[in-house]
């Protein structure tokens with residue numbers, strides 16, 4: 001049996017499948033890996049000067065100038081076949097939880113419902129002076145159009161999007177939940193993450209230490225390769241749909257028990 005067939009068998013028989021996704025799942029949707037040097041996002045900027053919590057509190061305008069093109073890409077991006085395949089596995093009741101290091105919400109756009117975002121998201125922002133939390137949507141348009149820096153309507157402090165910057169703690173509740181899910185998993189699937197970013201990168205080891213089978217699907221080597229039970233190298237947008245199909249059958253084909261759209265008469 002090839003690696004894909006083996007992965008499909010383990011996933012098909014799993015009791016509690018948990019997936020962890022990283023930037024590699026979103027690059028086929030045109031979103032660069034904002035933590036990687038090769039992404040082009042750092043050619044004009046030093047990450048510590050714009051995307052660290054220290055830089056943000058000192059010079060928020062530099063952060064907002066840097067994040068603006070990224071925010072526009074995220075708003076316009078569409079899910080790709082890798083996102084869709086994971087949503088399909090969840091809809092079929094096989095994938096129980098999706099943990100993501102991505103901030104782009106493309107999993108939700110694809111239809112995934114149980115998503116733990118360990119690096120935060122852009123839906124809300126928090127005032128760095130009074131800590132009031134607000135929905136980001138009302139500020140987004142003016143920011144994308146004119147670069148207007150969002151400010152708290154109560155105290156005038158700068159609103160920081162709820163994404164995790166360099167030097168910031170991961171959101172505690174989300175991370176504890178992610179660890180709990182990793183411990184519960186009997187199969188742990190990592191997609192499009194090199195697992196270099198701690199502490200989220202430790203989740204596969206947590207799963208493994210609690211008895212899970214570890215499957216890694218990535219374009220390049222990862223730091224957890226030597227712990228993996230199975231590795232599949234390649235394009236996640238090509239591999240994930242094949243994997244979902246190997247587990248669930250071709251997309252759109254009626255499930256054996258569904259039958260609702262089939263004509264009731266005329267059978268043999």
Ligand code: ZN
Pocket residue numbers: 127128129130131132152153154155156157
């Ligand atoms: Zn405030």
